[in-house]
Amino acid sequence: MTDATLEFPPETMRRMGDQVMRRVVDHLATIDEQPVRGDVDATALCRAMREPAPEEGSALEPLLDALFDEWIPRTFNTASPGYLAYIPGGGVFPGALADLIASGVNRYTGVWPTAPALVQLEANVLDWLREWMQFPATARGLFTTGGSMANFAAIVSARERKLGAELRRGTMYLSTQTHHSVGKAARLAGILPDRVRAIEVDSAFRMRADLLSQAIAADHAAGLQPFLVVSSAGTTNTGAVDPLPAIGALCAREGLWHHVDGAYGASFHLCPELRPLLAGLPQADSVTLDPHKGLFIPYGTGAVLVRDGEALRAAHAETASYMPENQGEEFYDPHQYGPDLSRGFPGLRVWLAFKLYGAARYRAALAEKRALALDAARRVAALPHVVMDAPPQLSLFAFHLEWPGATLAEQDAATRELLERVTRRGKVFITGCQAGGRFLARVCVLSFRTRQAQIDTCVEHIAGEAGAIVARARA
Ligand SMILES: Cc1ncc(COP(=O)(O)O)c(C=O)c1O
Known part of the structure; x- marks a missing residue:
C-alpha cells in the first residue's frame, strides 16, 4: 500500500529549508551579476516542459536545480538592480521570510476571531498606510493581490455607494493615460x-480638468449619472500625476x-x-497603493484605502450561520472588507519589512529613488539627439530620439531600437510606451536595489547606443 504520510520529520524539514534558503541567498547575493533580461524566447523549452502529474515523489535538489539553473534565469529579472522597466519594486527579503512563516504556520487570517493577534498586525499596517496617506481615522483598507x-x-465601493441598483445610468471618468x-x-x-469616458491629457500627460468637467456636464444633460472619477498618482506610461486638487474639488462639487x-x-x-x-491625494475618497511596487514587497501585495470605511465594508460584508459573528467597529475583520474569505497573510510581509527596516529607512530609500531619477533624467536630457518628453514628476521619465530630417516613423524606430540595444547589454532593462502620438523610451527608478551605479550605467549605455543609432541613421 502506498504510504499516506505527508508530514516530514523535523530534521528533514530543517534540511529542506536550508537547501531552499541556500539557493535563494546565493541567487540574491549574485543578483547584480545576472543578466537583467534572461533568455525569454523559450517556446521550445516551455513545450518540452509539459508533463503529466508525477505519480511518485522526487528529491528536492533536482527540482531546485531546474528552477534556479533553467527556469528562473529565463525571465525578465524583475529583482535586478538594473531593472528600470515598467514599474519595478524589487522584492525585499523580509517579504520572503514572511511568506515562509505565513505558509509554515498556515493560520486563518481572513476572519478576526480565528487569529486575532495576526489580523491585528495586518490592521496595524493598514493603519500605518492610512496615516502615511493622511486619510482620516474613519478610513478602512484591504490588502489585495495587487x-x-x-x-x-x-x-x-463607489458603485454601491453612488449608484445602488442603477448600474446602467452610471458613468465614470478616467484619462487616456489611465492604467488598463x-x-x-x-x-x-x-x-x-x-x-x-477617457478624458484627454495636457502636454504633461495629466488629465485635463476642464474637459473632465465638460464630459460630466454632457452626461448629466443626457440623463446619465456620473458617479466616479479615477485619477492617477503616477501613470504607467510617463509617471504623470493628474491635477488631484482640481479633480477632487470638481468631484466634491458634483457629488x-x-x-x-x-x-x-x-x-x-x-x-x-x-x-x-x-x-490632493489625502482628500480622495479612495486610493490604490501597491506595496509590491513602491514599498518593495514581493509580488502579490496591493492595498486599497477607502476614506469612508463603511463604504468598503458595505460593499463586501456578508454573514452565514456557520461563520463567527462579524466584528463591530473596534477590530478589523478582513473578510468584511474584501471578496476573499480564505486567503494568505499579505499583511505579514509588509509588517515584517517595516519592523525590520523601520519607516525612516523606507523614506530614505524612496527619496533616493526620486533623486536618482532626477539625476538620470538631467543627464539623459543633455545627450545629443534626446528630446525629454516627460521629465520626472516622481521617479519615471520618458524621452525619444530625434535628429534633423528624421520622420516620425524613423524616430519611433530609433527609439525602439535604443531600448532593445540598451537592454541587450544586460545591465539595465528599459521599456517604452506609445504616448502623445509617438513611441517613447521610459526609465522608471523604483527598485530598492537600484543605486547610483546602475544610474551611471543606464546613462552611459543610453548615450553610447543613442549615438550609434543616430550616427548610422544619418550616414
Ligand atoms: C498605475 C498603475 N495602476 C494599476 C496597476 C496594476 O497593478 P497590479 O499589476 O499590481 O495589479 C499598475 C501596474 O503596473 C500601474 O502601474
Whole structure:
C-alpha cells in the first residue's frame, strides 16, 4: 500500500529549508551579476516542459536545480538592480521570510476571531498606510493581490455607494493615460465600456480638468449619472500625476467619488518633503497603493484605502450561520472588507519589512529613488539627439530620439531600437510606451536595489547606443 504520510520529520524539514534558503541567498547575493533580461524566447523549452502529474515523489535538489539553473534565469529579472522597466519594486527579503512563516504556520487570517493577534498586525499596517496617506481615522483598507484588485475594490465601493441598483445610468471618468486595470475593473464591476469616458491629457500627460468637467456636464444633460472619477498618482506610461486638487474639488462639487490610482506613485507620500508632488491625494475618497511596487514587497501585495470605511465594508460584508459573528467597529475583520474569505497573510510581509527596516529607512530609500531619477533624467536630457518628453514628476521619465530630417516613423524606430540595444547589454532593462502620438523610451527608478551605479550605467549605455543609432541613421 502506498504510504499516506505527508508530514516530514523535523530534521528533514530543517534540511529542506536550508537547501531552499541556500539557493535563494546565493541567487540574491549574485543578483547584480545576472543578466537583467534572461533568455525569454523559450517556446521550445516551455513545450518540452509539459508533463503529466508525477505519480511518485522526487528529491528536492533536482527540482531546485531546474528552477534556479533553467527556469528562473529565463525571465525578465524583475529583482535586478538594473531593472528600470515598467514599474519595478524589487522584492525585499523580509517579504520572503514572511511568506515562509505565513505558509509554515498556515493560520486563518481572513476572519478576526480565528487569529486575532495576526489580523491585528495586518490592521496595524493598514493603519500605518492610512496615516502615511493622511486619510482620516474613519478610513478602512484591504490588502489585495495587487493594484488591479485594489482598483476593483474601490470601484465596487463607489458603485454601491453612488449608484445602488442603477448600474446602467452610471458613468465614470478616467484619462487616456489611465492604467488598463481600471477599465478592466470597471467591466468586472458591471460598468460597461460604453459608460467609461477617457478624458484627454495636457502636454504633461495629466488629465485635463476642464474637459473632465465638460464630459460630466454632457452626461448629466443626457440623463446619465456620473458617479466616479479615477485619477492617477503616477501613470504607467510617463509617471504623470493628474491635477488631484482640481479633480477632487470638481468631484466634491458634483457629488462624484474620487478614486486615486496610486499603484505607482502613492508610496512617495510616505516622505513628507515629497507630499507636495501628490497634493490632493489625502482628500480622495479612495486610493490604490501597491506595496509590491513602491514599498518593495514581493509580488502579490496591493492595498486599497477607502476614506469612508463603511463604504468598503458595505460593499463586501456578508454573514452565514456557520461563520463567527462579524466584528463591530473596534477590530478589523478582513473578510468584511474584501471578496476573499480564505486567503494568505499579505499583511505579514509588509509588517515584517517595516519592523525590520523601520519607516525612516523606507523614506530614505524612496527619496533616493526620486533623486536618482532626477539625476538620470538631467543627464539623459543633455545627450545629443534626446528630446525629454516627460521629465520626472516622481521617479519615471520618458524621452525619444530625434535628429534633423528624421520622420516620425524613423524616430519611433530609433527609439525602439535604443531600448532593445540598451537592454541587450544586460545591465539595465528599459521599456517604452506609445504616448502623445509617438513611441517613447521610459526609465522608471523604483527598485530598492537600484543605486547610483546602475544610474551611471543606464546613462552611459543610453548615450553610447543613442549615438550609434543616430550616427548610422544619418550616414
Ligand atoms: C498605475 C498603475 N495602476 C494599476 C496597476 C496594476 O497593478 P497590479 O499589476 O499590481 O495589479 C499598475 C501596474 O503596473 C500601474 O502601474
